[in-house]
Every structure is written in structure tokens, then in C-alpha cells.
Amino acid sequence: MLAAILSRTAFGKAIHEFQAIGFKLADMLTGTEAGGQHGVFVWDDAPSVTRRLLGAEAPLRHTEVWLLASGCVVSTASVGPLQTESQSVELGDAEEVRVEIAMGAGELEVTGGAEELLEADFQYNVAELRPEVEYADGTLVVRQPETNGLPNLQNISDYRNEWDLRLYDEVPMDLSVDVGAGICTLQLAGLSLTGLDVRLGAGEYTIDLRGDWARDLNVSIEAGAASLTVQLPEDVGARVELEAGPHTVDAPGLTREGDFYTNAAYGASDVTLEIDLEMGIGEVNLEVGEAATAG
Numbered sequence: 425m426l427a428a429i430l431s432r433t434a435f436g437k438a439i440h441e442f443q444a445i446g447f448k449l450a451d452m453l454t455g456t457e458a459g460g461q462h463g464v465f466v467w468d469d470a471p472s473v474t475r476r477l478l479g480a481e482a483p484l485r486h487t488e489v490w491l492l493a494s495g496c497v498v499s500t501a502s503v504g505p506l507q508t509e510s511q512s513v514e515l516g517d518a519e520e521v522r523v524e525i526a527m528g529a530g531e532l533e534v535t536g537g538a539e540e541l542l543e544a545d546f547q548y549n550v551a552e553l554r555p556e557v558e559y560a561d562g563t564l565v566v567r568q569p570e571t572n573g574l575p576n577l578q579n580i581s582d583y584r585n586e587w588d589l590r591l592y593d594e595v596p597m598d599l600s601v602d603v604g605a606g607i608c609t610l611q612l613a614g615l616s617l618t619g620l621d622v623r624l625g626a627g628e629y630t631i632d633l634r635g636d637w638a639r640d641l642n643v644s645i646e647a648g649a650a651s652l653t654v655q656l657p658e659d660v661g662a663r664v665e666l667e668a669g670p671h672t673v674d675a676p677g678l679t680r681e682g683d684f685y686t687n688a689a690y691g692a693s694d695v696t697l698e699i700d701l702e703m704g705i706g707e708v709n710l711e712v713g714e715a716a717t718a719g
């Protein structure tokens with residue numbers, strides 16, 4: 425259902441549908457009458473009933489912000505000509521880096537294979553969505569100017585915001601990806617990751633961890649109302665911890681013991697991927713396979 429709602433052709437409409445649902449939930453939970461200001465929730469302070477409605481104990485940090493955002497915000501943004509920009513960032517003399525990617529809403533693809541630290545292509549048709557790229561002291565930040573909610577996109581259904589980011593494989597990298605809503609593909613095998621932290625709101629997401637890994641890796645994934653696919657390697661041990669909740673799980677080729685799902689190589693390979701997954705409402709697909717070939 426989520427996959428159909430959050431298709432490329434219906435993405436803008438889906439945002440408004442999710443916002444409307446959020447407003448109704450907010451009014452119900454706060455007792456706000458029709459026509460008043462809608463409630464705003466911060467997850468750490470949310471009551472237990474809010475957690476049950478919005479995804480058990482999963483920290484839906486983005487989902488509740490933009491679904492239950494204040495109804496009195498008036499959009500000043502408008503759709504204009506499609507803008508296309510390309511940017512690259514040199515590594516410099518850094519021996520290790522931290523990369524932070526933050527997109528409020530749109531389509532994001534992250535892969536390796538760049539000759540520089542970052543090679544990026546951006547497309548957008550709302551001026552307020554023009555991404556910001558900063559690099560200093562070994563930290564690269566790529567962000568949408570407003571990632572805390574979607575005030576600039578309210579009542580806009582035909583906007584475009586598409587990022588294609590390619591990162592340098594050879595430098596040790598601590599990677600953080602934060603997406604409020606949209607369609608996202610992270611194809612990460614080949615990168616020299618030392619840590620991976622992914623936070624996702626409502627949308628359709630694929631995290632591809634297939635392929636060879638040179639070192640152990642701890643992965644943290646938090647997802648809200650989403651359709652999430654996590655692709656795992658065949659020959660590198662991988663274990664996913666996922667508590668039961670208001671979501672479905674499909675995990676062919678994995679062994680389940682309680683809240684843990686493991687592949688056949690877990691405990692036998694020299695390198696291990698440990699994945700801590702917290703999921704709200706939606707569906708989780710855990711797949712095992714060989715890395716996709718380029719081209």
C-alpha cells in the first residue's frame with residue numbers, strides 16, 4: 425500500500441494525505457476542536473497512546489514532525505523552472521571523514537565510486553529546496569535548508585527534489601543519512617564505512633549492504649511509516665535486531681530467533697554486520713544476495 429501511495433507520480437498527493445491523517449490524530453490526542461491550531465508532538469515527550477498510533481516504541485522523529493506540524497503555517501514557496509546543479513568536493517588531507525546527509529522530502533540516491541569525496545547532481549523546481557553543501561575539518565554536510573518538517577511544500581503537489589550523491593570509496597567514513605519523507609536508495613557496498621546511522625520518515629526506502637566488507641560495522645536504522653528493504657550480503661555475517669510492532673516482516677533466507685534475524689554466514693565469517701532496526705508502521709523486507717553489478 426505504501427509503495428503505491430508513495431510512487432513518483434503520486435508523491436506530492438501522498439504528503440498531503442499523510443498530513444491530513446496526522447492533523448486528525450493530533451486533534452484527537454490533544455482535544456483540539458476543528459478550526460483550531462493542530463497539536464505538535466516531540467517524540468521523546470509523546471504519550472504512550474501517541475506511540476501506539478504512530479508506531480509502537482519506534483522513534484518516528486520525522487514522521488510526527490511533519491505529519492503533526494502546526495496547521496497555521498502558510499506556504500510561501502512556489503514551483504518554478506527545473507534547476508539542475510552539479511557539485512564536487514575534494515577530500516583534502518583528511519584521513520577519515522564524517523558525512524551527514526539531511527533531506528526533508530524528495531528522492532535520494534547514495535552510492536560509492538566517486539573520484540572526489542563527493543560528486544553530486546541535484547534537480548529541484550522550488551527555490552527553497554536548493555541544497556547546501558559544506559565541508560570543513562573532515563565533516564561533509566549535504567542538507568536541504570529546511571529539514572524539520574515541510575512548511576515550504578504545504579499545498580504544493582508538483583514539486584521536484586532529486587539528489588544523486590556519489591561518495592569516495594577509499595577513505596574511512598562515518599555516514600549519517602536523515603530523510604523526512606520520500607524515495608531513497610542507499611547502495612553502500614564498496615564504501616569504507618566505520619559507522620552508519622539512518623533515520624527515515626514516511627516513504628519507500630532501500631538500504632543495500634550486499635558485497636564485501638573489510639571491517640565490522642554497526643548499523644542503526646530508524647524508520648517511520650515506511651516500506652523498507654534491507655539487502656544483506658551472502659558471504660559476510662549479518663544480524664538484524666528488530667522488535668515486533670505494527671509492521672510486517674518478510675525475511676526469506678534468514679534464520680529467526682526471537683527479535684534477531686541472521687544469515688548463514690553469521691558467526692562464521694571474519695567480518696560481521698550488526699544492524700539495529702527500529703520500525704514503525706509499514707513493511708520490512710530483509711533480503712540476502714550478491715551485490716548488484718555496475719552498469
